[in-house]
Amino acid sequence: MKNKAFYLFWAIVFLNASVSAQIDIDLSVQRPSYHDWDRLLTETSNSEQNIFDWKAGIGFAYRVFPYQVRIGYRPGLHFLFGQKGLEFSEAIPQKNYSILQSYLSIPVHIYPFDLWGDCNCPTFGKQHDFFKKAFYLEFIPALSVKQLKLADQLVTEQVWNAAFHIGLGTGINIAVSDHLTISPMLSYHLGFAEKWNGLGLFHGEIDHYDQTTSSIWQFTIKTSIYSKKR
Numbered sequence: 001m002k003n004k005a006f007y008l009f010w011a012i013v014f015l016n017a018s019v020s021a022q023i024d025i026d027l028s029v030q031r032p033s034y035h036d037w038d039r040l041l042t043e044t045s046n047s048e049q050n051i052f053d054w055k056a057g058i059g060f061a062y063r064v065f066p067y068q069v070r071i072g073y074r075p076g077l078h079f080l081f082g083q084k085g086l087e088f089s090e091a092i093p094q095k096n097y098s099i100l101q102s103y104l105s106i107p108v109h110i111y112p113f114d115l116w117g118d119c120n121c122p123t124f125g126k127q128h129d130f131f132k133k134a135f136y137l138e139f140i141p142a143l144s145v146k147q148l149k150l151a152d153q154l155v156t157e158q159v160w161n162a163a164f165h166i167g168l169g170t171g172i173n174i175a176v177s178d179h180l181t182i183s184p185m186l187s188y189h190l191g192f193a194e195k196w197n198g199l200g201l202f203h204g205e206i207d208h209y210d211q212t213t214s215s216i217w218q219f220t221i222k223t224s225i226y227s228k229k230r
Contacts, residue, residue, distance in 0.1 A: 055082035103144035
């Protein structure tokens, strides 16, 4: 019965998407700071280091505007990847780090300067007041799951971590056609209870470095596809 309900739910979602879809494809680049993990690498390498300099990935989201104001939701699933190799000294073999992250987010999407505008008209290629109608804010709660790997010539280890994130973003909808918009967005995110078991021991340090918080800048290009002419 549970399986039937699950498949019925997704059938309704995809049926609705085929009739009046507002689907987003997101391409993202992140500049992350994992505070204690970065500090560990800086102290053990004697040079300023981030454990990951960049992460990049893709995501998919679905827009829902259930109210008579331009406040809606953009639930989505996203995937990011990052890696780094670091050579500490001639006596210490190169250490390699990688992260594969997936996260589920349910952003609240707000058009603050046009709250009472046309909720069903997100493309403004032929309208006046472009900035007023196209500027938006997003409040972004998310739950992420990460696969974290570290390796050198002797050891290869893999752990998993789940963490909660909150973020705030701002962007502009740019109409390409009645069915397509491109939306650049810049956002800032905070992560809590990020944990990498064994990271401190891998560098000959105590395990208080295993847990950290994070702060992340993210730039996203969102391509939004609308199945009905707006």
